[in-house]
Amino acid sequence: MHRKGTTPATLDLFADDSPQPLACEQIGPRSFVLRGFALPFIDRVLPSLASVLTRAPFRNMVTPGGRTMSVALSSCGQFGWTTDRSGYQYTRIDPQTGQPWPGMPEVFMELARSAADAAGFAGFVPDACLINRYIPGAKMSLHQDKDEQGYEWPVVSISLGIPAMFLFGGQLRSDATQRVPLFHGDVVVWGGEDRLRFHGVMPVKQAEHPQLGEQRINFTFRRAR
Numbered sequence: 001m002h003r004k005g006t007t008p009a010t011l012d013l014f015a016d017d018s019p020q021p022l023a024c025e026q027i028g029p030r031s032f033v034l035r036g037f038a039l040p041f042i043d044r045v046l047p048s049l050a051s052v053l054t055r056a057p058f059r060n061m062v063t064p065g066g067r068t069m070s071v072a073l074s075s076c077g078q079f080g081w082t083t084d085r086s087g088y089q090y091t092r093i094d095p096q097t098g099q100p101w102p103g104m105p106e107v108f109m110e111l112a113r114s115a116a117d118a119a120g121f122a123g124f125v126p127d128a129c130l131i132n133r134y135i136p137g138a139k140m141s142l143h144q145d146k147d148e149q150g151y152e153w154p155v156v157s158i159s160l161g162i163p164a165m166f167l168f169g170g171q172l173r174s175d176a177t178q179r180v181p182l183f184h185g186d187v188v189v190w191g192g193e194d195r196l197r198f199h200g201v202m203p204v205k206q207a208e209h210p211q212l213g214e215q216r217i218n219f220t221f222r223r224a225r
Ligand code: MD3
Pocket: 031, 130, 132, 140, 145, 157, 166, 168, 188, 189, 190, 194, 195, 196, 197, 198, 199, 200, 201, 218, 220
């Protein structure tokens, strides 16, 4: 296999410096898994994430039903998603610090925009980024994302750290679910007729990621208002 600057003996169509095609799996009419799409951004994403988390640390919020979530949450952007005994809502202020949520780092915005664009949703400008942290055993029950003012924009999800099995259902809670494994660097984009499909995450299995340790971190970018 030749590299740049050397003379190939024959025409090498698959030189390892040639751009790879984007690995894209379609899981619904307007839902796509972009394998490894976030990897080229990772070196900029991790320091930005650390900075956001010093200003808005992970916390385990309580659902309106009174259960403490196994997934710990933080947010950045104009709006943060919160839950407590009174319900789910997007807020401008982090209730734990009394301060506005940290601004959305430029690299987060760039990553969300380019993933949406690659999945056919050009012009996506998210105003909310929910950051979920799963430790082994943490899960997210089947639900719909419907706390936003409108559903014309997609949701973009970035997976980092240890793997998880994603459950992708239909328009009804009782519809069958497909299982989609998600790995470090994978991005999922779903919009249009798929925007309100039920989904969840199976309990995360014990594992260790070289950069992130024993955790899975997921970003979900949305247009809240
Ligand atoms: C929805 N987060 O925060 S996002 C959430 O991995 C949430 O932390 C999950 O659901 C997480 O509200 C899942 C990934 C995802 C992927 C494909 C979907 C959500 C989807 C397809 C349809 C609907």
